[in-house]
Amino acid sequence: MTQTRPENPPRRITRQRSALEALLAELEDFRSAQDLHALLRDRGDGVGLATVYRTLQALVEEGQVDVLRGDDGEASYRSCSPVHHHHLVCRSCRRTVEVADPPLERWAQRIAAEHGFADVHHQLEVYGTCGACAP
Amino acid sequence: MTQTRPENPPRRITRQRSALEALLAELEDFRSAQDLHALLRDRGDGVGLATVYRTLQALVEEGQVDVLRGDDGEASYRSCSPVHHHHLVCRSCRRTVEVADPPLERWAQRIAAEHGFADVHHQLEVYGTCGACAP
């Protein structure tokens, strides 16, 4: 969904970055930056909030992390696979499953073309209530 | 996409609300609240910013307006038809066309069921560059 940028500006491996990547690797749901910042602090790997934001941004650009904007505008992050995919998100606990790309590409291209739009890109999220959260 | 709430709390028709609805009816692209606020001011129908936000919120709840969150988290609004639909948005000028629901409902239901998710809902937006904005 996000393209890796062509040039590779030297990116250093710092304790902070490693800590954040490690944390993200363990989580399987979307978390806000503030959330991640707090989790790191609790775990002992304190990282400045500004750094959390910066690093998260970098990870998104690299395509290693997906962002999702909540209805309140707050961004949530989650590590993701490098291939094109979409998400099935539990609206209650935010647990997330990556799902394959549906046969939508062709449809989107056609619809867009019919209206004179080019360079098409789509964005799809599926929301539901997961088994564990069902009453 | 948004359901009309069951009860109908008396909603008064004020000059401000009418002005905003009229403005929205003329526009066919997503605009930020601040944008709409400025447009109203320029046009002579000054409306307080807080009121613009409140009214916009009400219109969204009533299903008369769609919201879209930009990458920067800023919300954009646009009047919309009452039936289920999606959007084809120009990433340059934000001009928007409502497009029909693709044959996705069934796919979403199936995928969700496979993962134990219920009460499924999907959200899809298609981005592209419209004819007028193509280089």
Add this chain to the structure above:
DNA sequence: CACCATAATGGGAATCGTTCCCATAACGCA
């Protein structure tokens, strides 16, 4: 038409997520 209970308004303060600034610390190649 005047009256009233109540919902709506608006200006400014308050929130809150996110970014900026910049002096200091850490990385990694030579």
Add this chain to the structure above:
DNA sequence: TGCGTTATGGGAACGATTCCCATTATGGTG
């Protein structure tokens, strides 16, 4: 080990949105 450069972090700055609340306007009603 040394050095040029990038990363860090704490606090200020920002910008969108919401809150507060005294004032005003709406829409029945008598």
